[in-house]
Amino acid sequence: MFTSADYAMMSRAIQIAERGRATATPNPFVGCVIVKHGRIIGEGFTRAGGRPHAEADALANCTESPEGATVYATLEPCATHSTSRGPACSDLLVEAKVVRVVSALHDPFEGVDGKGHARLHEAGIALEIGLMEVEVKKQLKAFLARVTRGRPYVTLKIAASVDGKTALNNGESKWITSAESRRDVHAMRRDACAILTGVGTILADNPTLTVRDLPCDRQPLRIVLDNYFAIADDMAILDGGNTLIATASATATVADPNYAARVAALAVRGVEVVQVQHEANSGKINLTALMKMLAVKKLNSIMVETGAKLNASLLLANVVDEIVFYVAPRVLGDSAKGLFQLPELTSLRDTINLQFTDVRQIGADIKITAVIVKKG
Secondary structure, three states: OOOHHHHHHHHHHHHHHHHHOOOOOOOOOOEEEEEEOOEEEEEEEOOHHHOOOHHHHHHHOOOOOOOOOEEEEOOOOOOOOOOOOOOOHHHHHHHOOOOEEEEOOOOOOOOOOOHHHHHHHHOOOEEEEOOOHHHHHHHOHHHHHHHHHOOOEEEEEEEEEOOOOOEOOOOOOOOOOOHHHHHHHHHHHHHOOEEEEEHHHHHHHOOOOOOOOOOOOOOOEEEEEOOOOOOOOOOHHHOOOOEEEEEEOOOHHHHOOOHHHHHHHHHHOOEEEEEEOEOOOOOOEOHHHHHHHHHHOOOOEEEEOOOHHHHHHHHHOOOOOEEEEEEEOOOOOOOOEOOOOOOOOOOHHHOOOEEEEEEEEEOOEEEEEEEEOOOO
16 A cells, blocks of 8 residues: 555656656656655656666765665666666665665566566565556656557647648748747657658758757757658758658669769768668558667657648558647638648548547647547
């Protein structure tokens, strides 16, 4: 039975974990609180690039000996595995002679996967698992998605008018939403592992897709889907590297006879070009294969900022988890551009259904967060 004090300390650990949300990737952002005689003597979170882990950080920050203390961790303390970059947190806790560990959640990563909890139990440390598990699963949804199902957590970001339009028919779209919403989008970018868009958006708008106007210690990777390698070499998204261009295998090389030379030239600029399995009927990138590849690259979360065609393709490929709508109090009219270029539906049974999880006002706009309701 967990006490009110246990809940308070785990809530604190969850709060502290947020400090690593934008920087801990590809590791999960974890929080840890160490308590002795009812007092917090150490706090920590997973630092930039995943090291040190939260438990190691909290132990290093202790104001007195942690011997006899209780540890609250939002995720199972790690065990030694093939890719370990330092001592395991479960070993550190044993060496510190803590007497109790309260862990919110089992870590499904194959290198841990119960081994950390087992190490603590074998050492005679009182172990309790599951406190505020629901809250931590929500917090770590992107990491858990990559590890358990082999693809990142994908969020579509859409800025639209109240009548569901993203731009005028002539392409003008700056700015439909408010400055406050645009700043919130930059916060979303900062927290994402990568920003994904299509080459059509790049050629039409020439965006940088970087985080601006707020503190940022780690720019997300920028990913461009470009079936036929049509991107121009002077596009802003290529500046500064940290960009990945995904082309369709056996399609881009035919479309561009200078493919190999361009790939080499872009590599010098810090831009990676990869070929992804293509769809047999269209020659376009297989989006399921793309997501599996991005998971192998240890990308937990993907934020999508693109147009109606790719938005629809991602939905139809069933690789979208969440949509964030910024809805502006404007009406753009029937001729304006829509959100999703989907084929005509003839039955309501074929619709893509959503569940609203959050609605709030930002500036003059309404921000709606909705998850995709999976069929079957």
